[in-house]
Amino acid sequence: MAKISNMMDIGKRSMSNSGTALQVAGHNIAGRSVENFSRQRVEIQTNVPITEGKLQLGMGARAGNVTRVNNPFLEKQIQKETSQLGYADGRAENMSRIEQVYNEQLNKGLNTSIGAFFNSFRELANQPESLASRTLVREAGLTMGQDFEKINRQLKDIQRDIDFQLKTDVDQLNQMSKEIASLNQKIMQAENLGTSPNDEKDRRDLLLKKMGEKIDISFGEDKFGNIAVHAGKIGILVSGSSANELHCTETGARDRAEIFFKNSENGSSFQVTDLATGGRIGAGIEVRDKVIEDLLGSVDTMAHSMMKEVNAAHIEGFDRYGKEGILFFDMPDQVKGAAAVVKINETINKDVGKISVAARPDAPGDNTVANVISSLQYQKIMAHGQATFDDYYNTSVGQIGTVVQRAVKNHESQKNIVDQLGNIRESVSGVSLDEEATKMIEFQKAYDASARLIRVADEMYDTVLNLKRL
Amino acid sequence: MRIADKMRYGQVERNLQNNRAEMSQLQNQAATQKRVTKPSDDPLAATRVLEARSEERGNVQFTKSIFYMKNFLEFSDQALGEMTEALNRSKELALGQASDAGASALTRRAVAEEIGQLYSQALQIGNRKLGDRFIFSGYKTQTQPFDKHGEYHGDEGDMKVQLHKKAFVAMNLPGSKVFAGQGLGADGIAHTEETPVTTPELMEYRHELDNKPPEQPAKLEMRSPASVNDILTSGINVFNVMKSLEIALRTNDKEQVQSSLNGLDQALQQVILARAELGSRLSSVNGTLESLQKAIVDNKTLASQLEDAEIFQTVSDINKTDATLKASLETSGKLIQPSLLDFIK
Numbered sequence: 001m002a003k004i005s006n007m008m009d010i011g012k013r014s015m016s017n018s019g020t021a022l023q024v025a026g027h028n029i030a031g032r033s034v035e036n037f038s039r040q041r042v043e044i045q046t047n048v049p050i051t052e053g054k055l056q057l058g059m060g061a062r063a064g065n066v067t068r069v070n071n072p073f074l075e076k077q078i079q080k081e082t083s084q085l086g087y088a089d090g091r092a093e094n095m096s097r098i099e100q101v102y103n104e105q106l107n108k109g110l111n112t113s114i115g116a117f118f119n120s121f122r123e124l125a126n127q128p129e130s131l132a133s134r135t136l137v138r139e140a141g142l143t144m145g146q147d148f149e150k151i152n153r154q155l156k157d158i159q160r161d162i163d164f165q166l167k168t169d170v171d172q173l174n175q176m177s178k179e180i181a182s183l184n185q186k187i188m189q190a191e192n193l194g195t196s197p198n199d200e201k202d203r204r205d206l207l208l209k210k211m212g213e214k215i216d217i218s219f220g221e222d223k224f225g226n227i228a229v230h231a232g233k234i235g236i237l238v239s240g241s242s243a244n245e246l247h248c249t250e251t252g253a254r255d256r257a258e259i260f261f262k263n264s265e266n267g268s269s270f271q272v273t274d275l276a277t278g279g280r281i282g283a284g285i286e287v288r289d290k291v292i293e294d295l296l297g298s299v300d301t302m303a304h305s306m307m308k309e310v311n312a313a314h315i316e317g318f319d320r321y322g323k324e325g326i327l328f329f330d331m332p333d334q335v336k337g338a339a340a341v342v343k344i345n346e347t348i349n350k351d352v353g354k355i356s357v358a359a360r361p362d363a364p365g366d367n368t369v370a371n372v373i374s375s376l377q378y379q380k381i382m383a384h385g386q387a388t389f390d391d392y393y394n395t396s397v398g399q400i401g402t403v404v405q406r407a408v409k410n411h412e413s414q415k416n417i418v419d420q421l422g423n424i425r426e427s428v429s430g431v432s433l434d435e436e437a438t439k440m441i442e443f444q445k446a447y448d449a450s451a452r453l454i455r456v457a458d459e460m461y462d463t464v465l466n467l468k469r470l
Numbered sequence: 471m472r473i474a475d476k477m478r479y480g481q482v483e484r485n486l487q488n489n490r491a492e493m494s495q496l497q498n499q500a501a502t503q504k505r506v507t508k509p510s511d512d513p514l515a516a517t518r519v520l521e522a523r524s525e526e527r528g529n530v531q532f533t534k535s536i537f538y539m540k541n542f543l544e545f546s547d548q549a550l551g552e553m554t555e556a557l558n559r560s561k562e563l564a565l566g567q568a569s570d571a572g573a574s575a576l577t578r579r580a581v582a583e584e585i586g587q588l589y590s591q592a593l594q595i596g597n598r599k600l601g602d603r604f605i606f607s608g609y610k611t612q613t614q615p616f617d618k619h620g621e622y623h624g625d626e627g628d629m630k631v632q633l634h635k636k637a638f639v640a641m642n643l644p645g646s647k648v649f650a651g652q653g654l655g656a657d658g659i660a661h662t663e664e665t666p667v668t669t670p671e672l673m674e675y676r677h678e679l680d681n682k683p684p685e686q687p688a689k690l691e692m693r694s695p696a697s698v699n700d701i702l703t704s705g706i707n708v709f710n711v712m713k714s715l716e717i718a719l720r721t722n723d724k725e726q727v728q729s730s731l732n733g734l735d736q737a738l739q740q741v742i743l744a745r746a747e748l749g750s751r752l753s754s755v756n757g758t759l760e761s762l763q764k765a766i767v768d769n770k771t772l773a774s775q776l777e778d779a780e781i782f783q784t785v786s787d788i789n790k791t792d793a794t795l796k797a798s799l800e801t802s803g804k805l806i807q808p809s810l811l812d813f814i815k
Contacts, residue, residue, distance in 0.1 A: 102509060105519070122535055316673055358609065359675060363608075363625060368666060371665065372669060375667045375668065377528070379668065394524070398513050398514065401508075401517070404508075427472050432472070437810040
C-alpha cells in the first residue's frame with residue numbers, strides 16, 4: 001500500500017515541480033526584455049530515498065532553489081568598462097559640441113573675419129581719402145567683434161548646458177543610491193531566509209553599472225549580502241540600507257553648478273566638484289572647467305592682444321580731420337572676458353572719419369598707420385612672439401580637431417568593448433526563446449507523465465479496493 | 471557559443487546602425503563635396519586648409535591692391551610721357567630760337583606764346599587727378615600740387631601699398647621730386663622714404679616728425695644755368711625752366727634762351743629718370759602679380775586636395791555601402807524571424 005501512496009506522492013510532487021519549472025520558464029520569457037535580466041533555473045533535486053531490505057527506492061524529486069545564471073566577475077568587469085564608456089561618451093559628446101564652435105570648414109567664422117578686418121585696412125591704405133573704405137573698416141571691425149563674442153557665448157552656452165546635465169546626473173545618481181540601499185535590505189532579508197533574491201540582484205547589478213556610467217565608483221559586498229558603494233574620492237554613497245546624497249546647485253563666485261556631499265543626515269556639506277572623477281559627471285566637469293576654460297582663456301588672450309595692438313598703432317595716427325588718433329577699440333580692464341567685449345569705440349562707430357590712417361596731420365593721402373595696422377596680421381604677436389593671430393587661431397582649431405578625433409575614437413572603441421562584454425554576458429545569462437520553448441515542452445511532458453502516474457496509482461487503488469467484490 | 475535572443479537583436483541593431491552611420495557620412499560627403507567637414511575629420515588637413523584660406527584671402531587682397539596700384543602707376547607714367555613731350559617740344563622751339571639764323575624778335579615772341587601754352591599744359595599735367603586724388607602732391611592728395619607760378623603745395627609723402635606679406639612699395643611720385651626737383655638723391659633719382667610697418671617703428675617715426683623743424687615752403691628759385699655738378703646733386707624745377715624760357719623769348723634775350731637749353735636738358739633727364747623709376751616699379755609689380763596669381767591657384771589646389779571629396783570614390787563607396795546595407799536588412803529579417811515557437815503547432 002505504501003508504494004501506491006508513494007507513487008501518488010511522487011506524481012504530485014513531480015507535477016508541482018513541473019509547474020514551478022514552467023513558471024520559471026514563463027518568468028524568463030517575460031524577463032527577456034528586462035534590462036540586465038539573468039535567466040533563472042529551478043534546481044530540481046532527488047528526495048531522500050527509502051530503503052526496504054535490499055532495495056533502495058527513490059522518492060521522486062523536489063524543487064530546490066530558483067537561481068540565476070550569472071557570472072559575477074563578468075558583471076564586475078562590465079561595470080568597470082561601462083564606467084569608462086560613460087566618461088568617453090560624455091567627453092565625446094561635449095567635445096563634439098565644442099568642435100562645432102570652431103568649425104569653419106563649411107561656413108565663415110573668426111578666421112575669415114580676422115582676415116577681412118586686416119584686408120579692410122589694406123583697402124583703406126589704397127584709398128585713405130575714401131569714406132567708403134573707412135566704412136568698410138568699421139563694418140569689418142564690427143563683424144570681427146561679433147565673431148569673437150559668438151565664440152565666447154557659444155562656449156559659455158556649452159558650459160551652462162553641462163551645468164544642467166550635471167544637475168540631472170546627480171539627481172539620477174541619488175535615486176540610484178536610494179534604490180540600491182533599499183535593494184540591499186531586501187536582499188539581506190531574503191538571504192537570511194535562505195532564498196535567492198535573483199531579480200533584486202539583477203536590478204542591483206544594473207544600478208551599479210548605471211551609477212558607474214555617471215561617476216567613478218568602487219563597491220564591495222559584505223558577508224550579509226550588502227553592497228557598499230564608494231564614489232571615487234568623494235565618500236560613501238551607499239552603506240547597508242542607508243544612502244548619502246550629493247547635491248548640485250549653482251553657487252560660488254563662478255556661478256557654476258557645484259557638487260556638494262553630506263556624509264551624514266546632520267553633517268555639514270563639503271564642496272566636492274574637483275573630486276568627482278570618471279563617468280559622465282567627471283567628463284562634464286573636466287570639459288567645463290578645464291577644456292572650455294582654457295579655450296575661453298585663449299580666445300580672450302587673442303581678443304585682448306588684437307585690441308591692444310590695433311589701439312597702440314591707431315592712437316599714434318591722425319584722423320581725417322587732422323586730429324590725434326583715439327582708441328579704435330574700447331579697451332577692457334582685464335584679459336578675462338575680453339572676447340565678449342570686442343567693441344569699436346563709440347566715437348568711431350558714429351563717425352568713420354575718426355579712424356586714423358595717417359602718421360601726420362592734414363595729409364589725406366598718408367596711409368602709414370593703415371599699413372602698420374594691416375601689417376599686424378603677419379607679425380608674431382601671440383604666444384610670446386611665436387605665432388601670428390592666424391597661426392594662433394588655426395593651431396587651436398587643429399588642436400581641438402585632434403582632441404575631438406581622439407575622444408570620438410575612444411568612445412567608439414570603448415563602446416565596442418562594452419558591446420562585446422555585453423554579448424558575452426548575454427551568452428551566459430541571456431534568455432533564449434528556443435531554449436525556453438524546449439523547456440516548456442520538456443516540463444509539460446513531465447507534467448503529463450506525472451499526472452498519468454497519479455492516474456495509474458489511482459487505478460491501482462481501485463483494483464485493490466475492488467478485490468473483495470470479486 | 472550559446473546564443474541568446476538579445477545577442478541576435480543587438481547584432482542586427484548594431485550592424486544596421488553602423489551601415490546607416492557610414493551611409494550618412496558618405497551622403498554628407500557627396501552633398502558637400504568635402505571630405506573634411508569638421509576639424510576632427512582630419513585635424514592636420516583642417517588646419518592646413520584654414521592656413522591656405524587665410525593665405526588666399528590675403529593674396530586676393532594683394533592682387534586687388536596691385537591692380538589699383540598698376541592703374542595709378544600707368545596713369546603717372548602717361549602723365550610723365552606727356553611731360554617729356556612738352557619738354558622736348560620746348561627744347562625744339564628753344565633750339566630754333568637760340569641763334570639769330572632764321573630767328574628774330576618777332577619769331578621769338580610768337581614762339582613765346584607757344585611756350586606759354588606748353589607751360590600751362592605742363593602745369594595741367596602736374597595737377598593731374600586720378601579719381602579725386604591729385605597724383606603728384608604726395609600725401610596731400612586733396613590739395614592741388616602746383617599753382618600757376620609752378621610753386622609746389624603738396625608734400626614729399628610716398629603712399630606705400632602692400633604687395634605681399636613683407637613688401638611695401640610706393641605708389642606715387644611726389645611732384646616736389648619729379649617736377650620741382652627737390653629732395654632727389656645724389657644720382658638724380660626720386661628715392662622713396664622708408665615708412666614704418668610696426669608700431670614701435672611708427673612711434674619712432676612720429677617722434678622724428680614731431681622734432682623736425684617746420685618745413686620751409688618750396689621757394690620759387692630762378693635758377694641760373696646749372697653746372698654739371700648741379701645736375702648730379704640736385705634737380706631742377708621744370709616749370710621754372712619753361713617760365714624763364716618764355717620770359718627770355720619774350721624779352722628777346724638770346725643768351726638766356728641758350729642757357730635755358732641746359733635747364734631743359736636737365737629737366738628732361740629728371741622726368742625721364744622718374745619715368746624709369748615708374749617703369750621699374752611697374753615691372754616689379756607685374757612680377758609680384760604673376761607670382762600672387764600663381765600662389766592663389768596653388769593655394770586653391772592645395773585646399774582642394776586636402777578637403778575635397780574624391781567624387782568617384784564617394785559614389786563608388788555609396789554604392790558599396792548601399793549593397794551592404796541591403797544585405798544587412800535582408801539577412802536581419804531572416805535572423806530575427808524564426809524561433810522554435812513558429813514550428814510548434
